[in-house]
Amino acid sequence: MKFNSESFVITDTGKILRLFLMVGVAGLLLSLVGIIFNPSAFFHSYLTSVIFWTSIGLGALFMVMLHYLVNAVWSVVIRRVLENILITLPVMGLLFIPVLFGIPYLYSWNDNYESPSHSENHAISIVSDAYAEETVIEDDSEHEDVGTHTDPHKELLEKKKAFLNTPFFIIRTIIYFLIWSLIAVRIYKNSLKQDRDGASDANDGAGLRISAPGMILFALTVSFAGFDWMMSLDPLWYSTIYGVYFFSGCIVSVMAFVSVFSTWLRGKNILADIISEEHYHTIGKLLFGFVIFWAYMAFSQYLLIWYANIPEETIWYHHRWVGGWKFISVLIAVAHFTIPFIFLMPKNMKRNPKILSFWAIWILVMHWVDLYWNIQPNLYPDGAGFSWMDVTSMIGIGSIFLYFFWKNLSKNPILTLKDRKLGKSVNYVN
Amino acid sequence: MSKTKSRTAGCIAEFAGPGELLKAAEKVRDAGYKDFDCHSPFPIHGMDEAMGEKGSMLGPLVGLAAFLGGSGALLMQWWMSAVDYKVVIAGKPFFSYQAFFPVTFSLAVLFSAGMAVVGMLSMIKLRFHHPVFYSERFKKASDDMFFISVLSDDPIFSEEKTQLFLESIGGAYVEALRVDDE
Secondary structure, X not given: OEEEOOOOEEEOOHHHXXXXXXXXXXXHHHHHHHHHHOHHHHHHHHHHHHHHHHHHHHHHHHHHHHHHHOOOOOOHHHHHHHHHHHOOHHHHHHHOHHHHHOHHHHOOOOOOOOOOOOOOOHHHHHHHHHHOOOOOOOOHHHHHHHOOOOOHHHHHHHHHOOOOOHHHHHHHHHHHHHHHHHHHHHHHHHHHHHHHHOOOHHHHHHHHHHHHHHHHHHHHHHHHHHHHHOHHHOOOOOOOOHHHHHHHHHHHHHHHHHHHHHHHHHHOOOOOOOOOXXXXXXXXXXXXXXXXXXXXXXXXXXXXXXXXXXXHHHHHHHHOOOOHHHHHHHHHHHHHHHHHHHHOOOHHHHHOHHHHHXXXXXXXXXXXXXXXXXXXXXXXXXXXXXXXXXXXXXXXXXXXXXXXXXXXXXXXXXXXOOOOOHHHHHOOOO | OOOOEEEEEEEEEEEOOHHHHHHHHHHHHHOOOOOEXXXXXXXXXXXXXHOOOOOOXXXXXXXXXXXXXXXXXXXXXXXXXXXXXXXXXXXXXXXXXXXXXXXXXXXXXXXXXXXXXXXXXXXXXXXXXXXXXXXXXXXXXXXXXXXXXXXXXXXXXXXXXXXXXXXXXXXEEEEEEEEEEO
Protein backbone atom coordinates (compact mmCIF):
# COMPACT_ATOMS: atom_id res chain seq x y z
CA MET A 1 0.00 0.00 0.00
CA LYS A 2 1.24 3.43 -0.95
CA PHE A 3 -0.10 6.86 -0.29
CA ASN A 4 0.25 9.71 -2.74
CA SER A 5 0.43 12.83 -0.61
CA GLU A 6 -0.19 15.06 -3.66
CA SER A 7 -3.43 13.58 -4.90
CA PHE A 8 -4.44 11.97 -1.58
CA VAL A 9 -5.04 8.64 -3.28
CA ILE A 10 -4.10 5.32 -1.71
CA THR A 11 -2.57 3.08 -4.36
CA ASP A 12 -1.18 -0.46 -4.53
CA THR A 13 -3.98 -1.90 -2.46
CA GLY A 14 -4.06 -5.11 -4.50
CA LYS A 15 -2.48 -7.16 -1.75
CA ILE A 16 -4.90 -6.00 0.94
CA LEU A 17 -7.87 -6.40 -1.38
CA ARG A 18 -6.87 -9.96 -2.34
CA LEU A 19 -6.47 -10.82 1.34
CA PHE A 20 -9.89 -9.45 2.27
CA LEU A 21 -11.55 -11.18 -0.67
CA MET A 22 -9.88 -14.51 0.10
CA VAL A 23 -10.67 -14.38 3.81
CA GLY A 24 -14.19 -13.20 3.05
CA VAL A 25 -14.98 -15.96 0.59
CA ALA A 26 -13.30 -18.56 2.79
CA GLY A 27 -15.26 -17.41 5.82
CA LEU A 28 -18.55 -17.50 3.97
CA LEU A 29 -17.84 -20.93 2.42
CA LEU A 30 -16.83 -22.33 5.78
CA SER A 31 -20.05 -20.99 7.29
CA LEU A 32 -22.01 -22.55 4.44
CA VAL A 33 -20.63 -25.95 5.47
CA GLY A 34 -22.44 -25.44 8.74
CA ILE A 35 -25.77 -25.22 6.95
CA ILE A 36 -25.60 -29.00 6.42
CA PHE A 37 -25.10 -29.79 10.10
CA ASN A 38 -27.18 -27.15 11.76
CA PRO A 39 -29.14 -24.80 9.50
CA SER A 40 -30.81 -23.01 12.43
CA ALA A 41 -27.47 -22.13 13.99
CA PHE A 42 -26.10 -21.04 10.62
CA PHE A 43 -28.94 -18.65 9.90
CA HIS A 44 -28.88 -17.15 13.39
CA SER A 45 -25.13 -16.57 13.19
CA TYR A 46 -25.45 -15.19 9.69
CA LEU A 47 -28.28 -12.83 10.69
CA THR A 48 -26.25 -11.49 13.62
CA SER A 49 -23.19 -10.86 11.45
CA VAL A 50 -24.99 -9.33 8.50
CA ILE A 51 -26.94 -6.97 10.76
CA PHE A 52 -23.71 -6.01 12.55
CA TRP A 53 -21.98 -4.89 9.34
CA THR A 54 -25.14 -3.36 7.88
CA SER A 55 -25.58 -1.29 11.03
CA ILE A 56 -22.16 0.32 10.50
CA GLY A 57 -23.21 1.31 6.96
CA LEU A 58 -26.52 2.67 8.24
CA GLY A 59 -24.74 4.72 10.88
CA ALA A 60 -22.49 6.22 8.19
CA LEU A 61 -25.52 7.02 6.03
CA PHE A 62 -27.06 8.87 8.96
CA MET A 63 -23.87 10.78 9.78
CA VAL A 64 -23.34 11.96 6.18
CA MET A 65 -26.96 13.04 5.79
CA LEU A 66 -26.71 14.87 9.10
CA HIS A 67 -23.47 16.47 7.89
CA TYR A 68 -25.32 17.96 4.90
CA LEU A 69 -28.40 18.95 6.84
CA VAL A 70 -26.61 20.90 9.56
CA ASN A 71 -23.88 22.16 7.19
CA ALA A 72 -21.23 20.67 9.49
CA VAL A 73 -17.62 21.85 9.26
CA TRP A 74 -15.60 19.51 11.46
CA SER A 75 -16.72 16.32 9.70
CA VAL A 76 -15.48 17.37 6.26
CA VAL A 77 -12.15 15.62 6.90
CA ILE A 78 -13.82 12.28 7.61
CA ARG A 79 -16.65 12.66 5.10
CA ARG A 80 -14.98 10.55 2.43
CA VAL A 81 -14.30 7.74 4.89
CA LEU A 82 -17.95 7.80 5.97
CA GLU A 83 -19.08 7.84 2.34
CA ASN A 84 -17.03 4.76 1.60
CA ILE A 85 -18.68 2.99 4.51
CA LEU A 86 -22.20 3.87 3.38
CA ILE A 87 -21.55 2.81 -0.20
CA THR A 88 -21.21 -0.78 1.10
CA LEU A 89 -24.99 -0.79 1.76
CA PRO A 90 -25.93 -2.13 -1.72
CA VAL A 91 -23.43 -4.97 -1.17
CA MET A 92 -24.91 -5.66 2.25
CA GLY A 93 -28.26 -5.90 0.49
CA LEU A 94 -26.89 -8.74 -1.63
CA LEU A 95 -25.32 -10.38 1.41
CA PHE A 96 -28.72 -10.22 3.09
CA ILE A 97 -30.26 -12.61 0.52
CA PRO A 98 -29.33 -15.81 2.44
CA VAL A 99 -31.37 -14.51 5.40
CA LEU A 100 -34.45 -14.50 3.15
CA PHE A 101 -33.85 -18.20 2.44
CA GLY A 102 -33.47 -18.72 6.16
CA ILE A 103 -36.88 -17.36 7.09
CA PRO A 104 -38.23 -20.87 7.90
CA TYR A 105 -35.36 -21.36 10.35
CA LEU A 106 -35.48 -17.91 11.92
CA TYR A 107 -38.96 -16.54 12.22
CA SER A 108 -41.67 -18.46 14.03
CA TRP A 109 -44.47 -16.44 12.43
CA ASN A 110 -43.65 -18.39 9.30
CA ASP A 111 -45.93 -21.31 8.44
CA ASN A 112 -43.03 -23.60 7.56
CA TYR A 113 -41.15 -22.71 10.72
CA GLU A 114 -38.65 -25.30 11.85
CA SER A 115 -38.03 -24.71 15.50
CA PRO A 116 -34.49 -25.13 16.76
CA SER A 117 -35.75 -26.10 20.22
CA HIS A 118 -37.61 -29.23 21.27
CA SER A 119 -41.10 -27.83 21.56
CA GLU A 120 -42.67 -27.92 18.13
CA ASN A 121 -44.81 -24.86 18.35
CA HIS A 122 -42.16 -22.61 19.75
CA ALA A 123 -43.84 -19.29 19.12
CA ILE A 124 -46.92 -20.16 21.05
CA SER A 125 -45.36 -22.19 23.78
CA ILE A 126 -42.92 -19.46 24.80
CA VAL A 127 -45.69 -17.22 26.03
CA SER A 128 -47.89 -20.00 27.34
CA ASP A 129 -44.92 -21.17 29.38
CA ALA A 130 -44.82 -17.87 31.19
CA TYR A 131 -48.33 -18.39 32.47
CA ALA A 132 -47.98 -21.95 33.63
CA GLU A 133 -44.44 -23.18 33.81
CA GLU A 134 -45.53 -26.31 35.69
CA THR A 135 -47.96 -27.49 33.04
CA VAL A 136 -45.41 -28.02 30.31
CA ILE A 137 -46.88 -30.51 27.91
CA GLU A 138 -44.24 -33.02 27.06
CA ASP A 139 -46.00 -35.13 24.51
CA ASP A 140 -46.80 -33.46 21.26
CA SER A 141 -49.87 -35.55 20.51
CA GLU A 142 -51.29 -34.52 23.83
CA HIS A 143 -50.64 -30.93 22.93
CA GLU A 144 -52.96 -31.23 19.99
CA ASP A 145 -55.72 -32.66 22.16
CA VAL A 146 -55.46 -29.83 24.59
CA GLY A 147 -55.23 -27.39 21.75
CA THR A 148 -58.86 -27.91 20.71
CA HIS A 149 -59.82 -24.80 22.63
CA THR A 150 -58.59 -21.65 20.95
CA ASP A 151 -55.29 -20.40 22.27
CA PRO A 152 -55.47 -16.57 22.53
CA HIS A 153 -51.86 -16.29 21.43
CA LYS A 154 -52.44 -18.37 18.35
CA GLU A 155 -55.32 -16.09 17.50
CA LEU A 156 -53.14 -13.03 17.98
CA LEU A 157 -50.50 -14.53 15.73
CA GLU A 158 -53.12 -15.18 13.06
CA LYS A 159 -54.08 -11.52 13.16
CA LYS A 160 -50.46 -10.46 12.82
CA LYS A 161 -50.08 -12.55 9.67
CA ALA A 162 -51.34 -9.65 7.57
CA PHE A 163 -48.01 -7.99 8.30
CA LEU A 164 -45.76 -10.87 9.27
CA ASN A 165 -45.81 -13.17 6.27
CA THR A 166 -42.97 -14.36 4.08
CA PRO A 167 -43.74 -12.49 0.80
CA PHE A 168 -44.36 -9.18 2.56
CA PHE A 169 -41.26 -9.63 4.72
CA ILE A 170 -39.13 -10.15 1.60
CA ILE A 171 -40.74 -7.17 -0.13
CA ARG A 172 -40.12 -4.96 2.89
CA THR A 173 -36.48 -6.00 3.16
CA ILE A 174 -35.98 -5.28 -0.54
CA ILE A 175 -37.62 -1.86 -0.09
CA TYR A 176 -35.32 -1.01 2.84
CA PHE A 177 -32.19 -1.87 0.91
CA LEU A 178 -33.46 -0.16 -2.24
CA ILE A 179 -34.10 3.07 -0.33
CA TRP A 180 -30.74 2.93 1.47
CA SER A 181 -28.86 2.07 -1.70
CA LEU A 182 -30.59 4.82 -3.62
CA ILE A 183 -29.68 7.46 -1.03
CA ALA A 184 -26.16 6.03 -0.66
CA VAL A 185 -25.40 5.96 -4.39
CA ARG A 186 -26.79 9.46 -4.94
CA ILE A 187 -24.78 10.90 -2.05
CA TYR A 188 -21.66 9.11 -3.24
CA LYS A 189 -22.06 10.24 -6.84
CA ASN A 190 -22.71 13.81 -5.75
CA SER A 191 -19.51 13.74 -3.72
CA LEU A 192 -17.47 12.40 -6.66
CA LYS A 193 -19.00 15.09 -8.85
CA GLN A 194 -17.62 17.63 -6.41
CA ASP A 195 -14.17 16.09 -6.86
CA ARG A 196 -14.45 16.40 -10.64
CA ASP A 197 -16.20 19.72 -11.14
CA GLY A 198 -15.28 21.56 -7.97
CA ALA A 199 -17.52 22.84 -5.23
CA SER A 200 -20.55 24.87 -6.17
CA ASP A 201 -23.82 25.94 -4.61
CA ALA A 202 -25.59 23.51 -6.93
CA ASN A 203 -23.45 20.64 -5.64
CA ASP A 204 -24.00 21.50 -1.98
CA GLY A 205 -27.69 21.98 -2.72
CA ALA A 206 -27.91 18.55 -4.32
CA GLY A 207 -26.46 16.98 -1.16
CA LEU A 208 -29.06 18.80 0.88
CA ARG A 209 -31.89 17.78 -1.41
CA ILE A 210 -30.95 14.11 -1.09
CA SER A 211 -30.44 14.29 2.66
CA ALA A 212 -33.62 16.08 3.70
CA PRO A 213 -36.15 13.54 2.38
CA GLY A 214 -33.50 10.83 2.89
CA MET A 215 -33.46 11.47 6.62
CA ILE A 216 -37.21 10.92 6.91
CA LEU A 217 -37.06 7.73 4.85
CA PHE A 218 -34.04 6.59 6.86
CA ALA A 219 -35.84 7.06 10.18
CA LEU A 220 -38.82 4.99 9.01
CA THR A 221 -36.88 2.23 7.26
CA VAL A 222 -34.35 1.73 10.05
CA SER A 223 -37.15 1.50 12.62
CA PHE A 224 -39.04 -1.04 10.56
CA ALA A 225 -35.88 -2.99 9.73
CA GLY A 226 -35.30 -3.35 13.47
CA PHE A 227 -38.88 -4.52 13.95
CA ASP A 228 -38.72 -6.98 11.07
CA TRP A 229 -35.27 -8.49 11.36
CA MET A 230 -34.87 -8.69 15.10
CA MET A 231 -38.09 -7.96 16.97
CA SER A 232 -40.21 -10.35 14.89
CA LEU A 233 -37.97 -13.24 16.00
CA ASP A 234 -40.42 -13.32 18.89
CA PRO A 235 -43.59 -12.45 16.97
CA LEU A 236 -45.83 -12.07 20.01
CA TRP A 237 -43.53 -9.57 21.67
CA TYR A 238 -43.55 -5.90 20.85
CA SER A 239 -41.73 -2.77 21.91
CA THR A 240 -42.30 0.53 20.17
CA ILE A 241 -38.88 1.85 21.11
CA TYR A 242 -37.11 -1.09 19.48
CA GLY A 243 -36.48 0.74 16.20
CA VAL A 244 -34.73 3.62 17.96
CA TYR A 245 -32.77 1.12 20.00
CA PHE A 246 -31.48 -0.48 16.79
CA PHE A 247 -30.73 2.97 15.35
CA SER A 248 -28.68 4.00 18.41
CA GLY A 249 -26.54 0.88 17.96
CA CYS A 250 -25.90 1.90 14.33
CA ILE A 251 -24.54 5.32 15.30
CA VAL A 252 -22.42 3.96 18.14
CA SER A 253 -20.82 1.40 15.83
CA VAL A 254 -20.01 3.81 13.01
CA MET A 255 -18.36 6.35 15.32
CA ALA A 256 -16.32 3.51 16.79
CA PHE A 257 -15.39 2.22 13.33
CA VAL A 258 -14.32 5.68 12.13
CA SER A 259 -12.10 6.27 15.14
CA VAL A 260 -10.41 2.88 14.75
CA PHE A 261 -9.92 3.36 11.02
CA SER A 262 -8.54 6.89 11.23
CA THR A 263 -6.17 5.84 13.99
CA TRP A 264 -4.98 3.02 11.76
CA LEU A 265 -4.43 5.54 8.92
CA ARG A 266 -2.54 7.74 11.37
CA GLY A 267 -0.26 4.80 12.15
CA LYS A 268 0.53 4.60 8.41
CA ASN A 269 1.18 8.36 8.45
CA ILE A 270 -1.85 9.04 6.26
CA LEU A 271 -3.88 12.16 7.07
CA ALA A 272 -1.97 12.32 10.37
CA ASP A 273 -1.83 16.11 10.31
CA ILE A 274 -5.29 16.51 8.83
CA ILE A 275 -7.42 14.46 11.19
CA SER A 276 -6.14 16.21 14.30
CA GLU A 277 -6.75 15.46 17.94
CA GLU A 278 -9.54 18.03 17.79
CA HIS A 279 -11.37 15.74 15.37
CA TYR A 280 -10.72 12.70 17.55
CA HIS A 281 -12.10 14.69 20.44
CA THR A 282 -15.31 15.36 18.51
CA ILE A 283 -15.60 11.75 17.30
CA GLY A 284 -15.05 10.67 20.90
CA LYS A 285 -17.70 13.06 22.15
CA LEU A 286 -20.23 11.68 19.65
CA LEU A 287 -19.23 8.12 20.58
CA PHE A 288 -19.65 8.95 24.25
CA GLY A 289 -22.94 10.73 23.63
CA PHE A 290 -24.43 7.91 21.58
CA VAL A 291 -23.31 5.28 24.08
CA ILE A 292 -25.43 7.20 26.59
CA PHE A 293 -28.23 7.49 24.04
CA TRP A 294 -28.09 3.73 23.47
CA ALA A 295 -28.26 3.10 27.21
CA TYR A 296 -31.14 5.54 27.52
CA MET A 297 -33.10 3.63 24.87
CA ALA A 298 -32.22 0.23 26.31
CA PHE A 299 -33.17 1.28 29.80
CA SER A 300 -36.38 3.02 28.71
CA GLN A 301 -37.49 -0.20 27.06
CA TYR A 302 -36.57 -2.25 30.11
CA LEU A 303 -38.05 0.11 32.71
CA LEU A 304 -41.49 0.31 31.13
CA ILE A 305 -41.72 -3.44 30.62
CA TRP A 306 -40.46 -4.08 34.16
CA TYR A 307 -42.97 -1.62 35.63
CA ALA A 308 -46.03 -2.85 33.76
CA ASN A 309 -45.08 -6.47 34.39
CA ILE A 310 -47.34 -7.87 31.66
CA PRO A 311 -46.35 -11.46 30.73
CA GLU A 312 -46.50 -10.83 26.97
CA GLU A 313 -43.86 -8.15 27.38
CA THR A 314 -41.71 -9.48 30.21
CA ILE A 315 -41.22 -12.82 28.46
CA TRP A 316 -38.57 -11.23 26.25
CA TYR A 317 -36.46 -10.29 29.26
CA HIS A 318 -37.34 -13.56 30.94
CA HIS A 319 -35.68 -15.40 28.05
CA ARG A 320 -32.62 -13.24 28.53
CA TRP A 321 -32.46 -14.03 32.22
CA VAL A 322 -32.10 -17.80 31.79
CA GLY A 323 -28.83 -19.63 32.32
CA GLY A 324 -25.87 -17.94 30.63
CA TRP A 325 -28.06 -15.22 29.18
CA LYS A 326 -28.30 -13.67 32.63
CA PHE A 327 -24.56 -13.13 32.65
CA ILE A 328 -24.68 -11.58 29.17
CA SER A 329 -27.56 -9.29 30.18
CA VAL A 330 -25.51 -7.97 33.10
CA LEU A 331 -22.40 -7.80 30.93
CA ILE A 332 -24.20 -5.57 28.41
CA ALA A 333 -25.37 -3.18 31.13
CA VAL A 334 -21.88 -2.96 32.59
CA ALA A 335 -19.61 -3.17 29.55
CA HIS A 336 -21.76 -1.53 26.88
CA PHE A 337 -22.64 1.41 29.08
CA THR A 338 -21.10 1.81 32.54
CA ILE A 339 -17.42 1.15 31.75
CA PRO A 340 -17.24 3.17 28.50
CA PHE A 341 -19.32 5.89 30.17
CA ILE A 342 -16.81 6.33 32.97
CA PHE A 343 -13.67 5.93 30.88
CA LEU A 344 -14.74 8.01 27.90
CA MET A 345 -15.69 10.93 30.14
CA PRO A 346 -12.25 12.54 30.64
CA LYS A 347 -11.01 14.80 27.87
CA ASN A 348 -7.64 13.02 27.52
CA MET A 349 -9.30 9.70 26.69
CA LYS A 350 -10.96 11.24 23.65
CA ARG A 351 -7.99 13.30 22.46
CA ASN A 352 -5.53 10.41 22.35
CA PRO A 353 -6.24 8.43 19.14
CA LYS A 354 -4.82 5.16 20.51
CA ILE A 355 -6.80 5.24 23.74
CA LEU A 356 -9.91 6.31 21.85
CA SER A 357 -9.59 3.42 19.43
CA PHE A 358 -9.13 0.99 22.32
CA TRP A 359 -12.53 2.06 23.63
CA ALA A 360 -13.91 2.09 20.10
CA ILE A 361 -12.92 -1.56 19.62
CA TRP A 362 -14.38 -2.34 23.03
CA ILE A 363 -17.67 -0.73 21.98
CA LEU A 364 -17.67 -2.52 18.60
CA VAL A 365 -17.31 -5.85 20.41
CA MET A 366 -20.09 -4.91 22.79
CA HIS A 367 -22.27 -3.83 19.87
CA TRP A 368 -21.88 -7.35 18.50
CA VAL A 369 -22.70 -8.83 21.93
CA ASP A 370 -25.78 -6.60 22.02
CA LEU A 371 -27.02 -7.90 18.64
CA TYR A 372 -26.16 -11.46 19.67
CA TRP A 373 -28.18 -10.99 22.87
CA ASN A 374 -31.10 -9.68 20.82
CA ILE A 375 -31.09 -12.43 18.22
CA GLN A 376 -29.69 -15.65 19.60
CA PRO A 377 -31.97 -16.39 22.59
CA ASN A 378 -34.33 -17.45 19.81
CA LEU A 379 -31.90 -20.27 19.04
CA TYR A 380 -30.73 -21.05 22.57
CA PRO A 381 -33.78 -20.65 24.79
CA ASP A 382 -32.24 -22.54 27.70
CA GLY A 383 -29.14 -20.44 28.15
CA ALA A 384 -26.44 -18.74 26.14
CA GLY A 385 -24.91 -20.83 23.40
CA PHE A 386 -22.17 -20.21 20.94
CA SER A 387 -21.42 -21.66 17.55
CA TRP A 388 -18.24 -21.60 15.47
CA MET A 389 -20.37 -20.20 12.68
CA ASP A 390 -20.72 -16.98 14.71
CA VAL A 391 -17.00 -16.47 14.17
CA THR A 392 -16.76 -17.57 10.55
CA SER A 393 -19.78 -15.62 9.33
CA MET A 394 -18.60 -12.55 11.25
CA ILE A 395 -15.14 -12.75 9.63
CA GLY A 396 -16.58 -13.68 6.24
CA ILE A 397 -19.10 -10.87 5.97
CA GLY A 398 -16.70 -8.45 7.67
CA SER A 399 -13.99 -9.15 5.12
CA ILE A 400 -16.37 -8.71 2.20
CA PHE A 401 -17.51 -5.44 3.80
CA LEU A 402 -13.90 -4.29 4.19
CA TYR A 403 -13.08 -5.45 0.65
CA PHE A 404 -15.70 -3.16 -0.88
CA PHE A 405 -14.87 -0.41 1.59
CA TRP A 406 -11.19 -0.52 0.56
CA LYS A 407 -11.92 -0.95 -3.11
CA ASN A 408 -13.94 2.26 -3.22
CA LEU A 409 -11.60 4.07 -0.87
CA SER A 410 -8.56 3.44 -3.09
CA LYS A 411 -10.35 4.55 -6.27
CA ASN A 412 -10.74 8.16 -5.19
CA PRO A 413 -8.92 10.68 -3.02
CA ILE A 414 -9.30 9.84 0.65
CA LEU A 415 -10.24 13.44 1.33
CA THR A 416 -12.92 15.61 -0.26
CA LEU A 417 -10.31 17.99 -1.65
CA LYS A 418 -12.64 20.40 -3.42
CA ASP A 419 -14.93 20.99 -0.46
CA ARG A 420 -15.07 24.68 0.37
CA LYS A 421 -15.12 23.97 4.09
CA LEU A 422 -12.05 21.70 4.00
CA GLY A 423 -9.58 24.36 5.16
CA LYS A 424 -11.87 25.39 7.97
CA SER A 425 -12.36 21.77 8.91
CA VAL A 426 -8.62 21.02 9.07
CA ASN A 427 -8.10 23.96 11.42
CA TYR A 428 -11.15 23.06 13.42
CA VAL A 429 -10.86 23.69 17.15
CA ASN A 430 -13.27 22.31 19.70
CA MET B 1 -14.55 61.35 55.65
CA SER B 2 -15.30 63.05 52.38
CA LYS B 3 -11.65 62.93 51.42
CA THR B 4 -11.00 60.29 48.78
CA LYS B 5 -7.67 58.64 48.19
CA SER B 6 -6.84 57.86 44.61
CA ARG B 7 -4.56 54.96 43.67
CA THR B 8 -3.60 53.05 40.54
CA ALA B 9 -5.25 49.65 40.49
CA GLY B 10 -3.90 48.59 37.11
CA CYS B 11 -3.78 49.63 33.52
CA ILE B 12 -5.68 48.88 30.38
CA ALA B 13 -4.90 48.86 26.68
CA GLU B 14 -7.03 48.64 23.60
CA PHE B 15 -6.45 46.29 20.64
CA ALA B 16 -7.79 46.42 17.13
CA GLY B 17 -9.33 42.97 16.77
CA PRO B 18 -9.57 39.41 18.10
CA GLY B 19 -6.39 38.32 16.26
CA GLU B 20 -4.37 41.19 17.71
CA LEU B 21 -5.79 40.48 21.15
CA LEU B 22 -4.76 36.83 20.92
CA LYS B 23 -1.18 37.71 19.93
CA ALA B 24 -0.94 40.41 22.59
CA ALA B 25 -2.22 37.99 25.22
CA GLU B 26 0.58 35.56 24.31
CA LYS B 27 3.16 38.35 24.75
CA VAL B 28 1.72 39.42 28.11
CA ARG B 29 1.79 35.79 29.22
CA ASP B 30 5.40 35.39 28.05
CA ALA B 31 6.38 38.60 29.86
CA GLY B 32 5.45 36.82 33.08
CA TYR B 33 2.27 38.60 34.05
CA LYS B 34 -0.17 36.52 36.04
CA ASP B 35 -2.96 38.84 37.10
CA PHE B 36 -4.19 40.04 33.73
CA ASP B 37 -7.34 39.55 31.75
CA CYS B 38 -8.62 39.90 28.19
CA HIS B 39 -11.96 41.50 27.44
CA SER B 40 -13.82 40.87 24.23
CA PRO B 41 -17.47 41.07 23.15
CA PHE B 42 -17.40 37.40 22.12
CA PRO B 43 -15.43 34.24 22.96
CA ILE B 44 -12.16 33.80 21.07
CA HIS B 45 -10.88 30.32 20.17
CA GLY B 46 -7.48 29.56 21.62
CA MET B 47 -7.61 32.35 24.19
CA ASP B 48 -7.22 29.94 27.13
CA GLU B 49 -3.92 28.77 25.74
CA ALA B 50 -2.76 32.26 24.74
CA MET B 51 -3.37 33.47 28.28
CA GLY B 52 -1.60 30.47 29.75
CA GLU B 53 -4.70 29.28 31.57
CA LYS B 54 -4.44 25.82 33.03
CA GLY B 55 -7.26 23.30 32.78
CA SER B 56 -10.18 24.15 34.98
CA MET B 57 -11.00 22.19 38.13
CA LEU B 58 -14.68 22.63 37.33
CA GLY B 59 -15.03 19.34 35.43
CA PRO B 60 -13.90 17.06 38.27
CA LEU B 61 -15.97 19.11 40.72
CA VAL B 62 -19.08 18.62 38.58
CA GLY B 63 -18.26 14.92 38.40
CA LEU B 64 -18.06 14.76 42.17
CA ALA B 65 -21.38 16.60 42.47
CA ALA B 66 -22.99 14.14 40.05
CA PHE B 67 -21.69 11.22 42.09
CA LEU B 68 -22.93 12.73 45.35
CA GLY B 69 -26.30 13.61 43.83
CA GLY B 70 -26.76 10.15 42.37
CA SER B 71 -25.70 8.21 45.44
CA GLY B 72 -27.66 10.59 47.68
CA ALA B 73 -30.76 9.96 45.61
CA LEU B 74 -30.33 6.20 45.83
CA LEU B 75 -29.75 6.40 49.57
CA MET B 76 -32.79 8.60 50.05
CA GLN B 77 -35.06 6.30 48.06
CA TRP B 78 -33.71 3.21 49.78
CA TRP B 79 -34.35 4.75 53.18
CA MET B 80 -37.83 5.95 52.27
CA SER B 81 -39.10 2.82 50.51
CA ALA B 82 -37.21 0.04 52.20
CA VAL B 83 -36.66 1.30 55.76
CA ASP B 84 -38.86 4.12 56.94
CA TYR B 85 -42.18 3.66 55.18
CA LYS B 86 -42.52 0.30 53.49
CA VAL B 87 -45.33 0.05 50.98
CA VAL B 88 -45.75 -2.86 48.61
CA ILE B 89 -46.14 -1.45 45.12
CA ALA B 90 -47.23 -3.82 42.35
CA GLY B 91 -45.77 -6.72 44.29
CA LYS B 92 -42.26 -5.55 43.65
CA PRO B 93 -39.42 -5.64 46.19
CA PHE B 94 -39.08 -2.69 48.55
CA PHE B 95 -35.68 -1.86 47.15
CA SER B 96 -36.49 -1.82 43.42
CA TYR B 97 -33.44 -0.14 41.96
CA GLN B 98 -35.02 -0.12 38.49
CA ALA B 99 -37.71 2.26 39.68
CA PHE B 100 -35.16 4.43 41.47
CA PHE B 101 -33.02 5.04 38.40
CA PRO B 102 -34.97 7.97 36.92
CA VAL B 103 -34.81 9.91 40.21
CA THR B 104 -31.15 8.96 40.68
CA PHE B 105 -30.35 10.18 37.19
CA SER B 106 -32.32 13.40 37.63
CA LEU B 107 -30.73 14.28 40.96
CA ALA B 108 -27.27 13.57 39.54
CA VAL B 109 -28.03 15.99 36.69
CA LEU B 110 -29.50 18.57 39.07
CA PHE B 111 -26.51 18.45 41.41
CA SER B 112 -24.00 18.68 38.59
CA ALA B 113 -25.86 21.56 36.92
CA GLY B 114 -26.00 23.41 40.22
CA MET B 115 -22.32 22.76 40.85
CA ALA B 116 -21.45 23.90 37.33
CA VAL B 117 -23.21 27.25 37.81
CA VAL B 118 -22.08 27.94 41.40
CA GLY B 119 -18.57 26.63 40.75
CA MET B 120 -18.19 28.69 37.61
CA LEU B 121 -19.38 31.87 39.34
CA SER B 122 -17.03 31.36 42.26
CA MET B 123 -14.02 30.45 40.11
CA ILE B 124 -14.18 33.31 37.60
CA LYS B 125 -13.74 35.82 40.48
CA LEU B 126 -16.68 37.91 39.43
CA ARG B 127 -16.63 41.27 41.27
CA PHE B 128 -18.99 44.19 41.47
CA HIS B 129 -16.18 46.74 41.75
CA HIS B 130 -13.58 45.82 39.21
CA PRO B 131 -10.95 48.47 38.46
CA VAL B 132 -11.69 48.31 34.71
CA PHE B 133 -15.04 49.95 35.28
CA TYR B 134 -13.23 53.17 36.11
CA SER B 135 -12.23 53.49 32.47
CA GLU B 136 -14.66 55.33 30.22
CA ARG B 137 -13.49 53.58 27.08
CA PHE B 138 -13.94 50.13 28.64
CA LYS B 139 -17.70 50.40 28.21
CA LYS B 140 -17.18 49.42 24.60
CA ALA B 141 -15.76 46.01 25.64
CA SER B 142 -19.26 44.60 25.40
CA ASP B 143 -19.75 46.17 21.98
CA ASP B 144 -16.84 46.25 19.53
CA MET B 145 -13.57 46.77 21.42
CA PHE B 146 -10.87 44.44 22.65
CA PHE B 147 -8.94 45.12 25.84
CA ILE B 148 -6.19 43.72 27.99
CA SER B 149 -6.15 44.78 31.61
CA VAL B 150 -3.24 44.19 33.98
CA LEU B 151 -3.99 44.62 37.66
CA SER B 152 -1.62 46.13 40.19
CA ASP B 153 -1.83 43.01 42.36
CA ASP B 154 0.51 41.37 39.89
CA PRO B 155 4.01 40.97 41.41
CA ILE B 156 5.80 42.43 38.38
CA PHE B 157 3.36 45.31 37.89
CA SER B 158 4.84 48.76 37.73
CA GLU B 159 2.73 51.67 36.61
CA GLU B 160 5.22 53.05 34.11
CA LYS B 161 6.84 49.90 32.82
CA THR B 162 3.60 48.02 32.32
CA GLN B 163 2.08 50.88 30.38
CA LEU B 164 5.15 51.10 28.17
CA PHE B 165 5.08 47.34 27.68
CA LEU B 166 1.42 47.36 26.65
CA GLU B 167 2.17 50.13 24.17
CA SER B 168 5.14 48.18 22.79
CA ILE B 169 2.97 45.14 21.98
CA GLY B 170 0.52 47.23 19.98
CA GLY B 171 -1.92 48.50 22.56
CA ALA B 172 -3.63 51.81 21.86
CA TYR B 173 -5.08 54.28 24.36
CA VAL B 174 -3.09 52.82 27.22
CA GLU B 175 -4.33 54.26 30.44
CA ALA B 176 -3.83 53.75 34.13
CA LEU B 177 -6.90 52.75 36.09
CA ARG B 178 -7.31 55.31 38.86
CA VAL B 179 -9.50 53.96 41.61
CA ASP B 180 -11.06 56.16 44.26
CA ASP B 181 -10.97 54.42 47.63
CA GLU B 182 -13.38 55.92 50.12
